[in-house]
Each structure stands twice: as C-alpha cells, then as structure tokens.
Amino acid sequence: MFGxxxxxxxxxxxxxxxxxxxxxxxxxxxxxxxxxxSSFLHPVLLGDEQEIxxxxxxxxxxxxxxxxxxxxxxxxxDEMVDAFVELRKSxxxxxxxxxxxxAGPNYFGxxxxxxxxxxxxxxxxxxxxxxxxxxxxQIIKTKPGNTIVSSCFILVRPSAxxxxxxxxxxxxxxxxxxxEDELVEIAGETIKCAKVFxxxxxxxFLSYSTLGSGKGEEVEKMRSAAAKAKAKFxxxxxxxxxxxxxxxxxxxxxxxxxxxxxxxxxxxxxxxDINSGNIGYKIAQRMGNFEAYGPILLGLNAQIxxxxxxxxxxxxxxxAIITAALS
Numbered sequence: 001m002f003g004x005x006x007x008x009x010x011x012x013x014x015x016x017x018x019x020x021x022x023x024x025x026x027x028x029x030x031x032x033x034x035x036x037x038s039s040f041l042h043p044v045l046l047g048d049e050q051e052i053x054x055x056x057x058x059x060x061x062x063x064x065x066x067x068x069x070x071x072x073x074x075x076x077x078d079e080m081v082d083a084f085v086e087l088r089k090s091x092x093x094x095x096x097x098x099x100x101x102x103a104g105p106n107y108f109g110x111x112x113x114x115x116x117x118x119x120x121x122x123x124x125x126x127x128x129x130x131x132x133x134x135x136x137x138q139i140i141k142t143k144p145g146n147t148i149v150s151s152c153f154i155l156v157r158p159s160a161x162x163x164x165x166x167x168x169x170x171x172x173x174x175x176x177x178x179x180e181d182e183l184v185e186i187a188g189e190t191i192k193c194a195k196v197f198x199x200x201x202x203x204x205f206l207s208y209s210t211l212g213s214g215k216g217e218e219v220e221k222m223r224s225a226a227a228k229a230k231a232k233f234x235x236x237x238x239x240x241x242x243x244x245x246x247x248x249x250x251x252x253x254x255x256x257x258x259x260x261x262x263x264x265x266x267x268x269x270x271x272x273d274i275n276s277g278n279i280g281y282k283i284a285q286r287m288g289n290f291e292a293y294g295p296i297l298l299g300l301n302a303q304i305x306x307x308x309x310x311x312x313x314x315x316x317x318x319x320a321i322i323t324a325a326l327s
C-alpha cells in the first residue's frame with residue numbers, strides 16, 4: 001500500500017492515540033487487534049467494556065492492551081460536560097442538552113480529542129458522514145483562516161513501472177455546491193494532503209470546458225476559481241478550467257491546450273460540485289481498479305475522519321493510519 005510504510009515509520013517516532021467511536025463493531029475490533037500487535041498507534045475503543053470484550057471473543061480478535069472508555073462510567077465525565085457547555089454557551093447549550101448529545105459516541109469521542117485525551121478520531125462505520133462532521137464542526141472547529149470543512153479521496157493503483165499511481169480528488173463527500181472561494185480553499189487543503197502521500201501536485205479544476213471551449217456559469221466559476229488558486233498558491237502548477245481528458249491524456253492536451261504545464265499530467269483534481277466528485281472517484285475506484293482511501297476530512301483543528309458504512313476491516317486499519325499520520 002502506497003505511503004503506508006513511511007507513515008508507520010513516522011508514527012513509530014511519535015505514536016498517536018486514536019478514538020474509535022464504534023468499539024464493539026467487528027470491523028473495528030479486527031483493525032484494533034492488528035494495531036495492538038504493533039506499537040505505532042494506540043486504539044481507544046468507546047463502549048461498554050463487557051460488550052466489547054464479548055464481541056472480540058466471539059469474533060476471535062485479541063484486543064488485550066486496548067484502552068476502553070465507557071461514556072457512562074468515565075471518571076472525567078463531569079469535566080467533559082462542563083467543557084462542552086462552555087464551548088457551546090453562545091449557542092444556548094444547557095447541561096441537559098450537553099449530556100444528551102454526549103450520550104452519542106460521535107460527540108463523546110470528539111470531546112476526548114478536544115480535551116487532549118486522544119489525538120484523532122475515526123468513526124462512521126455505522127452512521128452518516130454528517131454525524132461525524134457535525135460534532136467536529138461544533139467542537140473542534142475549522143483551522144484559522146479556513147471557513148469550511150472539506151474532504152478528499154486518495155486513489156492508488158499499481159502502474160506498469162512497478163510504482164504506484166496516486167491521485168487526489170476533492171471534494172467528493174462534504175460540500176454540495178462550493179463557491180469559487182470555497183473551491184480555492186478545497187484546493188489548498190487537497191494540495192497539502194496530496195503531498196503527505198508523496199504526490200507532487202499538478203492541479204486541474206475540472207469542467208465540461210477546456211480553457212474557454214465551452215460557456216456557462218459553471219465554466220466561469222471553475223475558470224475564476226482556478227485563477228484565484230494560481231494567485232494564492234504560485235508554487236503549485238494549477239490549471240483550469242479543464243475537461244478530464246485534457247487534464248490526464250497528453251495526446252488530448254496537445255490538441256486542446258498545447259504547451260500547458262498541467263494539461264495531460266494532472267494528478268490532483270478539483271471537482272465543481274459533490275455530484276461530479278462523488279461519481280468521479282467511484283468510477284475510478286470501480287472501473288479503474290484504484291484503491292480509494294477516504295473521505296479524508298480537511299480544514300479542521302484536529303484530524304477527525306469518516307468511514308464508509310460499507311467499509312471492511314482493512315479499510316478501517318488503513319484509514320486509522322492515515323488519520324493518525326495527518327494528526
């Protein structure tokens with residue numbers, strides 16, 4: 001798996017503690033068992049201790065050494081409630097409302113990260129992306145200078161040369177119809193994420209038009225966003241608007257935009273909306289035989305990541321490494 005050896009080596013130097021919100025899920029337990037066999041990442045499983053150990057025994061996973069936190073009996077619970085009320089007092093948060101929300105592992109786990117008990121969180125094996133993002137926005141909040149949370153997928157497949165082909169695609173999971181300025185922010189965060197995976201980003205803002213070949217409001221949006229991104233990130237090759245074939249196929253690029261430094265060789269793709277982004281990465285995954293890692297949430301003050309409800313244990317394990325490495 002591309003880049004995971006480097007990430008693991010980095011984590012061995014600075015091991016992280018990662019919260020799994022669904023501690024009794026067999027997929028989480030299998031991934032936790034594998035992590036516990038190493039020393040670079042410490043899982044924190046949320047849930048009832050007896051239920052978690054019973055589920056692990058039934059599934060045949062050794063989770064000896066795992067830290068299990070039961071929200072109902074945690075010894076710092078009152079401190080957590082007070083901290084949550086203080087965080088949300090401007091929104092009228094009461095102690096009663098705080099306790100009701102903290103009964104959910106997504107809120108409780110996010111507060112563990114906020115309080116410094118853990119470095120990062122991985123959840124969503126049994127609930128929606130919105131249920132992961134909402135507490136993250138309310139508790140962790142966006143980084144200074146950022147206005148939104150966004151996401152990207154990293155896609156990996158072996159190439160004929162023996163090295164992996166690695167692409168970044170955004171935003172495929174969070175922002176339904178981003179504005180020009182939001183697209184610029186998404187591009188900036190995606191560039192940073194891509195570099196963690198060893199990608200030297202060449203960024204294409206995608207459209208149904210290539211450098212003025214088509215007209216329309218959406219074309220203008222992508223063209224303008226690309227121009228703003230070029231000005232904001234001058235050290236990164238960026239082009240737009242580009243059709244996908246012009247972005248990735250050198251032969252097409254020579255015809256449609258000869259001499260362009262990005263066209264034909266793009267490896268980082270900014271989609272105009274969530275429809276095209278979600279469809280695009282899934283086509284690459286299912287028909288292009290890429291492994292897809294994500295959605296990787298971007299723009300938060302701490303690394304909170306979401307799992308697909310259809311994930312398997314290997315995906316949980318891989319996303320745990322990614323989440324910790326980005327922390």
